[in-house]
Amino acid sequence: MPNHSNDTGITAPVFAMLCLLLSGTAQAVSLGQIDTFGDGLQGWRMGFSQTTADHMAIIADGGPDADADGIGDSYLQVNSDSTEPFGGRRLTFFNTDQWQGDYTAAGITAIAMDVKNFSPNEVLNLRLGINGGFVDSTGTSIIGGTFTTSRISLVSSPNWTRVVFSLLPGDLIASDVGKSSNTPGNDVQATLANVWELRLLNSATASWAGAPVTATLGVDNIQAVPLPPALALFASGLVVLLPRRRKQNLQS
Numbered sequence: 001m002p003n004h005s006n007d008t009g010i011t012a013p014v015f016a017m018l019c020l021l022l023s024g025t026a027q028a029v030s031l032g033q034i035d036t037f038g039d040g041l042q043g044w045r046m047g048f049s050q051t052t053a054d055h056m057a058i059i060a061d062g063g064p065d066a067d068a069d070g071i072g073d074s075y076l077q078v079n080s081d082s083t084e085p086f087g088g089r090r091l092t093f094f095n096t097d098q099w100q101g102d103y104t105a106a107g108i109t110a111i112a113m114d115v116k117n118f119s120p121n122e123v124l125n126l127r128l129g130i131n132g133g134f135v136d137s138t139g140t141s142i143i144g145g146t147f148t149t150s151r152i153s154l155v156s157s158p159n160w161t162r163v164v165f166s167l168l169p170g171d172l173i174a175s176d177v178g179k180s181s182n183t184p185g186n187d188v189q190a191t192l193a194n195v196w197e198l199r200l201l202n203s204a205t206a207s208w209a210g211a212p213v214t215a216t217l218g219v220d221n222i223q224a225v226p227l228p229p230a231l232a233l234f235a236s237g238l239v240v241l242l243p244r245r246r247k248q249n250l251q252s
């Protein structure tokens with residue numbers, strides 16, 4: 001694969017990483033941190049600001065901790081329309097703010113969240129993706145690159161589901177590039193030691209960009225956690241679904 005160099009000799013992946021580092025915040029990821037969407041999108045976006053505005057919204061009521069009447073607990077809702085020619089075709093969104101940092105040093109081996117598939121006829125294949133790493137000694141390429149978790153199959157449901165994505169190195173899959181400024185995964189430990197982007201996407205395969213789909217997804221309580229030991233024992237359990245406690249109106 002050709003490297004895309006500019007006049008400085010810096011390759012596209014290295015240049016992209018430098019831009020991200022320069023734009024990054026001083027805040028580092030920490031164990032236990034949680035996005036509850038009580039105060040806006042919290043840095044989650046879809047690329048161009050208009051795409052984000054068109055396809056991502058905070059819904060004031062109906063999150064997993066809403067009351068029996070569905071009042072309270074705001075959450076993030078993301079929709080995609082596979083027929084759109086440009087942005088918003090994919091259910092792919094990302095964060096390059098509070099989710100940057102050294103996951104290994106922080107002891108983060110999984111990320112949990114509540115999810116709800118609002119799409120009546122679409123089974124989603126959710127994956128978490130991480131991009132990161134370090135510039136190699138020659139200054140021309142990235143050691144690390146893009147990885148995704150295994151997929152969680154999420155059917156349409158009126159209920160929220162608690163899901164856990166394992167970030168154990170053995171559970172992460174080198175993904176395709178997605179775009180030329182990315183480096184396909186080549187060193188998972190390096191990526192985990194310096195994550196600069198966390199994303200959620202829908203794809204049956206280990207894609208970085210995700211697959212076009214017409215769907216609506218609710219997300220809440222994205223939290224950095226240590227992988228529960230019992231879950232780590234699952235031989236194939238890269239991903240585990242847990243029932244979500246609900247303050248549900250049992251009459252409904």
Ligand SMILES: [Ca+2]
Pocket residue numbers: 036037038063073074075220221
């Ligand atoms: Ca919430």
